[in-house]
Amino acid sequence: MNILDGKKIAGEIQEKIKDEIGQLKNQTGKTPGLTVIIVGENPASQAYVRKKHRIAQKLGINSHIIELKAEIAAQDLIEQIRVLNQDPGVQAILIQLPLPENHNTWEILNHLNPKKDVDCFLPVNLGNILLNRAGIFPCTPSGIMQMLDYYRIDLSGLNAIMVGRSFIVGKPLASMLTNQNATVTLCHSKTKNLPGLVKQADLVVAAIGKPGFITADMIKKGAILIDVGQNFLYQQHEVLEFCIESQQQKFKKKGYGIAGDIHIKAYPKASYFTPVPGGVGPMTVAMLMVNTLKLFKRQYHLE
């Protein structure tokens, strides 16, 4: 079993981006601009946004966070988006999801300029993935494809199973794997005989949100395991059951452990697997920076 070391690859990608941003600044006097809008006070979202911001700044991206109260009127939120749409210094806009329940996500997202849609959430950008004509890709699927590419894993003809059909991970990733000639089965909560389907797969991607949901007995020997799950566990017996050793050790200090959707006992059966944390997570953040740089270069025709 080999680790797909997302943390390492993400670090390398970030180094490259930092260098390129430095060079482009020397050439053009300009730096990429990323603005994240966060509405309400979801602590997980806040932590995630701060992390993105910190890394973006480290790479030389002109990063800003706009924090808005949950109660903001839809029209005021939309006005905020319009201002950013028109700001030539901002090439990348991220509206952190989920929005508080009083907002209609699509009523809001639809006002985003598709050319600044750094998360690749808008229909026109998702449609281009389906058409295999996309320039940018959603961050998590894109990070997964980059990892597989880094380890030179040839996807052509592989039987892949994607568990989870969100528009953020499952559906676009299924299309991206198909475009790379994998044979993809897209599973979800209504799927019957999931264990039987997983058992046939050469590549398993789990984006479910349930710790250890994909168990060792479901896995075919030699399969590649990609774990999108990031489940926070606060009970010691759960942490011992579902978390990798480093998380178990940190549990006493932190009071929680992070676990994936694939059970840790499945790892020894795999040819490759992504640890949680340190696999898909860091790649997702790195891809946000990749997309920001891409949108910047596109605006200034630097491609």
Added chain:
Amino acid sequence: MNILDGKKIAGEIQEKIKDEIGQLKNQTGKTPGLTVIIVGENPASQAYVRKKHRIAQKLGINSHIIELKAEIAAQDLIEQIRVLNQDPGVQAILIQLPLPENHNTWEILNHLNPKKDVDCFLPVNLGNILLNRAGIFPCTPSGIMQMLDYYRIDLSGLNAIMVGRSFIVGKPLASMLTNQNATVTLCHSKTKNLPGLVKQADLVVAAIGKPGFITADMIKKGAILIDVGQNFLYQQHEVLEFCIESQQQKFKKKGYGIAGDIHIKAYPKASYFTPVPGGVGPMTVAMLMVNTLKLFKRQYHLE
């Protein structure tokens, strides 16, 4: 084995549309406008366009065909599209594919107003399918879903296999089936062990373009078979092997027979199947009329 009688359902749909168009004309004085652009002299495309035109006229749609020479300059073709984009009497524009090889399909299609994209080919419209937020759907997938709905076939939890990954049929239909809670495997030319995968499927959709490619031995007893293939056969032994009886009888008069991608010997194993011709084909044309009416109603806020 039960026939999914596309011809019958398409006839019923057309009757409904005709009535509705008549009523809307009485109410508003307006009729839906459909314009088809055909470039070059592909005989199959010409026949298909004439058929659409004839049916559209029969239903009271203000239908026009614009025939252009293959050698037309891209900019002149685009100008033609721009004129139609701005014509308030035209709510639906269809650019018949394939375009002659001297044209870049996407360079041309991208100039189409997405609101008049009656075939649902543009990225923004395809993306909305993936997001399960679509108002219109590509004609062939939409016709298939209508047929399944007509016979009250519950797709939830079914294992479906989609053979063929075009952006016109396979990819959007895979998403539409997923949205209806089927578990979909999308197969294509690089898929390994296709027979094994087909054998597990409760629903098989074939859009390959090879007569009789899906054979009886691949099919699970009781499966639902949907055949998108329309293969023209000119050799008697092929017609006898691959065509349904009515086509075999017409062969002497016409000199050809039409066959599907699913072998006729698979039909007795199926719970339901679409005959070729008379299954998916008529539904596709009917859905073009449904889409034209939808775009008309959308323009005039009659929904």
